[in-house]
Amino acid sequence: MKRYLEVYKQCMYSAVQSAAAYRMNFIISSLITLVGNILFPLVTLLIYRAGTSFPGWSLYEVLLIQSVFTMSSGLSSVIFGGVLWTTMSHVREGSFEVVLLKPLNPLFFIVATTFSTDSIGLFLGGVSLFIFSAVHVGTIPALNWLQFAGLFAVGTAVLAGLSLMMAAMSFKWVGNSRISELADSVLHIGKYPLPIFPKAVQAVATMIIPVGMVGFLPASALLGRVHASDYAAVLPCFLFLAVGVWIYRHMIRLYEGVGG
Amino acid sequence: MNRLKHNWLICRTVADVTYKEWSAYRTHSMVSIIVGPVYFMVQYFIWTAVYGDHASLGGIGLPQMIRYFGATALLGYLIMDFADWNLSMLVRTGKFLTFHLRPIHHRSFALFQKIGHRSLGFLFEFLPCLLIFIFIFGVDMRPASFPWTILSVVLAFLMNFYVNYTIGLTSFWLVQSGGIRSAFMLVSGIFSGALIPLDFFPHWLQVLQFFLPFQYMAYLPAMVFTGHYSLGGLELSIQQAVGMQAVAVLVTFGLNELVRRLAMKQFTAVGA
Numbered sequence: 001m002k003r004y005l006e007v008y009k010q011c012m013y014s015a016v017q018s019a020a021a022y023r024m025n026f027i028i029s030s031l032i033t034l035v036g037n038i039l040f041p042l043v044t045l046l047i048y049r050a051g052t053s054f055p056g057w058s059l060y061e062v063l064l065i066q067s068v069f070t071m072s073s074g075l076s077s078v079i080f081g082g083v084l085w086t087t088m089s090h091v092r093e094g095s096f097e098v099v100l101l102k103p104l105n106p107l108f109f110i111v112a113t114t115f116s117t118d119s120i121g122l123f124l125g126g127v128s129l130f131i132f133s134a135v136h137v138g139t140i141p142a143l144n145w146l147q148f149a150g151l152f153a154v155g156t157a158v159l160a161g162l163s164l165m166m167a168a169m170s171f172k173w174v175g176n177s178r179i180s181e182l183a184d185s186v187l188h189i190g191k192y193p194l195p196i197f198p199k200a201v202q203a204v205a206t207m208i209i210p211v212g213m214v215g216f217l218p219a220s221a222l223l224g225r226v227h228a229s230d231y232a233a234v235l236p237c238f239l240f241l242a243v244g245v246w247i248y249r250h251m252i253r254l255y256e257g258v259g260g
Numbered sequence: 261m262n263r264l265k266h267n268w269l270i271c272r273t274v275a276d277v278t279y280k281e282w283s284a285y286r287t288h289s290m291v292s293i294i295v296g297p298v299y300f301m302v303q304y305f306i307w308t309a310v311y312g313d314h315a316s317l318g319g320i321g322l323p324q325m326i327r328y329f330g331a332t333a334l335l336g337y338l339i340m341d342f343a344d345w346n347l348s349m350l351v352r353t354g355k356f357l358t359f360h361l362r363p364i365h366h367r368s369f370a371l372f373q374k375i376g377h378r379s380l381g382f383l384f385e386f387l388p389c390l391l392i393f394i395f396i397f398g399v400d401m402r403p404a405s406f407p408w409t410i411l412s413v414v415l416a417f418l419m420n421f422y423v424n425y426t427i428g429l430t431s432f433w434l435v436q437s438g439g440i441r442s443a444f445m446l447v448s449g450i451f452s453g454a455l456i457p458l459d460f461f462p463h464w465l466q467v468l469q470f471f472l473p474f475q476y477m478a479y480l481p482a483m484v485f486t487g488h489y490s491l492g493g494l495e496l497s498i499q500q501a502v503g504m505q506a507v508a509v510l511v512t513f514g515l516n517e518l519v520r521r522l523a524m525k526q527f528t529a530v531g532a
Contacts (some may be wrong), residue, residue, distance in 0.1 A: 028439030036446040046460040050317050052310050178291040185298040192302070196309035 004108060011112040019117040026117065033121030034128070041066045041129065057193045060136035061223060067129035068193050068222075069215025072152060074123025076159035082114025083163050084180055088170040094250075094259030106252055107245070113123075140222055147221035154237045155214040161237075162187070162245030168244070171251035174259075178179075190214040206233040213237050266466075270364060271372045278376030292385040296333050297392050303329045304397065318459035323400075324486055325457070330399045331482040332454045337385035338378060338413055339420045339477065343370045345426030348437045367425060367520065374421055404487025413483040415505045419476045422509070422516045429516075432523035450461040453479030456489055466492035476508045505528045 019026040041063050048059040087110060091098040099106050134140065162183045169179050190211035194202050205212040210233055217233060220226045282289075303324060311322045320328070347370065350356040359366040393399045403409035427444050431437040449455060451465075451474035458466055458479050469475040471490060480501055483489040488502040496504065 022436050024434065025436040025439045029442055030526060032439060032443045032446055036442075042450055043456045045309050046456055052312065052314055054306075054309055055312060173287070175285070176288045176291070178288050178295075181291055181295045181438055185295040185302075188299060188302045192306060197305050201305070 004104075007108075008112045008115075009102065012115050014113075015117050015183040029118055030121035033118070033123045036125065037146040040070060040125075046203050052238075053141065054196055056195065058137075060133045061219070062193060063129060063133035063221065064137055065193060065215045065219040066150075066191055067133050068152065068155075068219045069187075070126030071123060071130055072126075072159060072218075073187075074126050074153045074216050075117055076156050077119030077122055078116050080111060080114075080160045080163040081116040081119050083110050084167040084170060086110055086114045087167040088143050088175065088177070088179070091171055092175040092259060096255050097257055100252070100255075106247060107110040107164075134222070137223060141224070142223050144222050147226065148218050151213065151221050151226075154234050155218055157241045158210050158213050158237045159187075161194070161241035161255050164241075164244035164248045168251040171255060187211050187214065190216060192216075199238075206230075207236050210237045210240055267368075270368075271375065274369060274372035275376030275379065278373045279379050282377055282380050285448065286380065288385050289381055289384040290388070292337060292381075293388045293392070296337070296385070296389040297396070300329060300333055300393065300397065310317050318457060319490070320457060320459060322474045324488075326397075327401070327430055328394045328457055328482050329485055330397075330401055331334050331403075331485040332478050333477055334386055334390055334401075335395070335413060335416065335478060335481055335485075336454065337381045337389065339417045340378065340381060341374055341420050342423055343374060344424040344428035344441050346370065347425065348431040348441070351428075351431040351527075352435055354529055356527065360529075367516075370425060371421055374417075378417070403485045403494075405484070405498055408502055409481070409485050412484040412502050412505060415502065415509050416477050416481045419473055419505070419509050419512055422512045423477075426512075426516045426519050429519050429523040432526040448474050448477070451475065452477050453482065463492060472502075473508065476505045 043065065044059065044062050048062075053059070054062055070092070086097070090099060099109055102109050166179050166183050169182075170176065173179060186209055189197065189201065189205050190213075194205060194212050194216045197205070202212070206217075213233055217226060217230060220230070304453050305326050305330075307322065311317060311325075315321060317325075324468075347356075347366075349358070356366070359369065362369075367507065390401060394401050423444075427437060427441055430440050451458070451469060451472060455477060458469055458475060461469075469479075477492065479491070480489065484498050484501055487498065489498065
């Protein structure tokens with residue numbers, strides 16, 4: 001375990017050094033991501049500015065959902081964001097053997113070596129928006145914070161599972177740089193209050209592809225809007241992550257090394 | 261005349277080769293058949309919830325809003341472009357030098373490539389999604405005027421290309437233009453009207469859009485499709501709107517040429 005932590009620390013250090021090689025690009029990218037995520041809820045702002053709303057949700061409550069979503073996406077991108085692109089690149093070039101030859105768990109190696117400094121701006125953008133909206137939704141009891149922390153971690157696990165599934169897909173769908181769009185499109189549902197969607201979509205978004213856990217449910221916990229039954233969605237999230245890990249490892253076994 | 265014929269032959273050949281090259285990856289394009297309808301479905305439910313009892317918002321009724329999002333989604337497949345990324349890669353690796361040795365201007369080459377690439381997009385993204393919007397979502401996707409909509413889409417295609425190419429040219433100074441590219445995509449995503457019609461923006465921001473390239477890539481052609489264009493309190497006929505779009509494309513082309521000439525003075529062919 002100590003060895004794995006040491007490797008991860010070293011990989012983080014390398015990622016920072018690598019970003020420092022193109023400082024200007026890194027600074028601009030981080031700033032843009034930061035500003036971009038502050039601007040991300042612009043659609044919501046404009047909708048409320050036009051005098052309408054998402055039924056039953058105030059502006060700051062919706063912003064809270066979107067900020068939690070952004071924080072979770074940012075954290076997941078920092079840790080797992082590069083897995084898809086690196087796996088895809090190795091499979092396309094037929095060089096995944098380089099990973100398999102390392103004296104480490106291949107999945108851990110890929111995760112550690114793809115630590116993404118680019119996404120730090122995304123996380124910080126989410127944090128800024130989160131502080132802004134949390135201040136405006138009124139006092140939040142300590143118990144709600146505790147529930148939020150738990151559900152936030154579960155939401156990040158969903159994103160990790162999704163990243164691994166997309167990366168696993170790249171073993172068969174060789175070189176398809178648009179695989180991530182599949183995940184992004186589904187995740188779009190998690191940026192808005194789930195009750196605006198039909199029941200069937202809500203069921204899918206909590207039990208099958210639990211994107212509701214990424215933004216909506218943790219924010220609802222903070223607002224004291226979760227019911228005991230909502231916690232039933234936690235199990236599918238862990239299952240989702242487990243399936244992601246299993247599929248990725250299974251696809252490694254199917255790797256043919258021919259490129260594409 | 262001969263020169264025109266010669267250029268047409270080059271255009272057809274480059275477009276044809278690009279089409280064949282990307283046909284090998286046609287299933288990549290077909291990702292849009294899932295992604296496009298999912299995004300559209302989310303927009304559909306968002307706006308249905310937001311409209312609630314309102315007959316219209318920002319001067320737009322719900323059916324028109326749905327048509328608008330259908331049009332912007334489909335338009336995206338017709339004008340999608342990554343000339344900036346491509347040019348940036350050529351500069352960074354030093355491969356841009358090979359284009360100096362060819363008897364064709366790189367910008368023209370990139371434009372012809374885009375024509376070939378988007379022809380594939382037309383078949384494997386635009387048409388399937390159009391059919392899904394019509395037959396599954398039941399959206400009326402008939403444009404108010406066919407000829408003006410087609411002309412507006414062609415102009416949006418050129419506008420997107422020239423703007424992206426200009427961004428790619430910044431690589432001659434920055435080597436890595438990923439940051440600028442992300443910045444543009446971010447601002448463009450907001451101000452092109454692809455996320456929300458520009459009518460929802462504050463008045464001063466709507467007026468500002470006349471002087472920026474963004475609305476000419478999505479909002480204006482989508483409004484030409486719906487048959488009604490107004491922005492910043494200015495209501496234009498479809499013909500006037502397309503005329504304004506043509507002027508904007510010419511200005512952008514001029515700026516692109518200016519930046520290109522400056523960029524060529526920076527070129528070292530070394531890469532980085």
